[in-house]
Amino acid sequence: MKSLRELYRIGQGPSSSHTMGPRLAAETFLSTHLGAAGFEVILYGSLAATGKGHMTDVAITEALSVAEMPINIVWKPDVFLPYHPNGMTIKALDSQGFPTDEVTYYSVGGGAVEEEGKPLTKSAEIYTLNSMSEILEYCESTGRSYWEYVEQCEGKEIWDYLFKVWSAMKRAVENGLKHEGRLPGPLNLRRKASTYLVKAEGFKDNLRTRGLTFAYALAVSEENASGGIIVTAPTCGSSGVLPAVLYHIWKSRNVPEERMLHALATAGLFGNIVKQNASISGAEVGCQGEVGVACAMA
Numbered sequence: 001m002k003s004l005r006e007l008y009r010i011g012q013g014p015s016s017s018h019t020m021g022p023r024l025a026a027e028t029f030l031s032t033h034l035g036a037a038g039f040e041v042i043l044y045g046s047l048a049a050t051g052k053g054h055m056t057d058v059a060i061t062e063a064l065s066v067a068e069m070p071i072n073i074v075w076k077p078d079v080f081l082p083y084h085p086n087g088m089t090i091k092a093l094d095s096q097g098f099p100t101d102e103v104t105y106y107s108v109g110g111g112a113v114e115e116e117g118k119p120l121t122k123s124a125e126i127y128t129l130n131s132m133s134e135i136l137e138y139c140e141s142t143g144r145s146y147w148e149y150v151e152q153c154e155g156k157e158i159w160d161y162l163f164k165v166w167s168a169m170k171r172a173v174e175n176g177l178k179h180e181g182r183l184p185g186p187l188n189l190r191r192k193a194s195t196y197l198v199k200a201e202g203f204k205d206n207l208r209t210r211g212l213t214f215a216y217a218l219a220v221s222e223e224n225a226s227g228g229i230i231v232t233a234p235t236c237g238s239s240g241v242l243p244a245v246l247y248h249i250w251k252s253r254n255v256p257e258e259r260m261l262h263a264l265a266t267a268g269l270f271g272n273i274v275k276q277n278a279s280i281s282g283a284e285v286g287c288q289g290e291v292g293v294a295c296a297m298a
Contacts, residue, residue, distance in 0.1 A: 001127035001276045003154060004268040008165045009111040009232045013224030016236040017086050017281055018047060018054035021107025026063035028113070028120055029090040029103055036092035036100065038070040044087040046283040047107065049077035053185060055227065083116075084108055085283040109281025110232050127153045130276050135269070146269050147262040162261045162268075165231050169220070169243035172230045176219025183225050191226075193219035209248065217244035234271040234280040234293050241294035242267055267297035 011020045026041070033039075041060055043051055051057060057073050064071050070093075081087035086107040091099040106114045113120050129135045129149075139149060151158065176193050183189045193215055200211025221240035224230045233242040246267075250260050271280070274293045279285045 001125065001130050001272045002123050003126055004150065004158065004265065004272060005161055006112065006123060007110060007232070007234055007268050007271050007275060008162070008264070010165065010168045010229065011111060011232070011236075012059075013227055013230050013236045013239070015054040015056075015282075016111040016232045017107045017109050017283060018051055018056045019059045019227075020111035020232070020236065021086065021109075021113045022047065022056050022088060022105075023059040023063045024111065024120070025088060025105035025107065025113050026060045026090065028105075028115075029092075030064055030066065033092040033101065036069060037095040038072070038093040038097065039064050040072045040074065040091040040093060040099070042074045042076060042089045042091075044076050044085075044089075045080040046077075046085040047088055048075040048079075051075065055184075081106070084114075084281075086281070109279060109284070110234050110275065111236075127272070130273065132270070132273055135273075145262070145266075147265040150265040150269055158265070159261055162264045163257075166246075166257070166260055166264055168229060168231050169233075170247060172220045172223045172228065172239070173216050173243055173247045174219075175228060176221075176223040177215070179222070179226070183222060184227065185225070189225075191222045193222050209252070212252075213244050213248045216247045217241060220244065233267075233297065234275060235282065235290045237282055237287055238290040238294035241291060242298045245298040271297045 009016070009020065013019060043056065047056055060073065061071055084106040087104060089102055089104045091102040094100050104116055108114055129138055135149060139146060177197055178194070180191050180194055183191060196218055197215040200208060200215050203211045217240035220230060220243050224236050224239050230236060230239040231243070233239050246260060246263060249255055271293055274280060280290060280293050282290050
């Protein structure tokens, strides 16, 4: 398995596979095609089918518009490339509008992107054990906790990164509770987290914990839906679950920051196992798959 840095990504919502991934693909293509006179981007399958609702076109346009060249986006929701449902081809055009080069990318979930089936960035496999049963057996035989196994594989510098992740999660909760008004998109939905927080604080003790956790999850989810900064845990679509649980424990139990980072490492290990052995991509396993993994992590 790869580093937790590949799982926990801090970025802009609303979708790790439909927003963060296409943005990364466009930025990568632009870096080697700065001399192009224009660009054509073809979105296939799931990217095309729900791309407008996930601001896929906005993310791509923002990434490519740095070059200030014409950008044409073509939507092909009925065409599925064989490697993955989230395929996209970016073409560099000359002054006559003819393609000079093209690359096909796949947004495979969690903000990760592959080029023709190969990861954009080659990162090392740093975990030698890739299943829960193997890791559990190892921890029981050595007396180590899950977070200690993470530290052993990642090195002590992982704690600096997880501190950034935890800080971003807290900001997402607090920003979501502070903001009000209408969410972007055609459904005309209102933000509800701040209102639900007030209700939850008035609940009896046996319901208050549940209500507050729900308010925190809504807060992060609404930040994500509005294009705010969140953490993939393991994806944008499921980004509210883990921060809500951790934030409530931290706030209500006065848990030290160090132990919150240990919790993040433990949660990340579970998410990493699913990412390695199954999938966290909503286009492959459905939104329930994403949220199910987030619940397992929490």
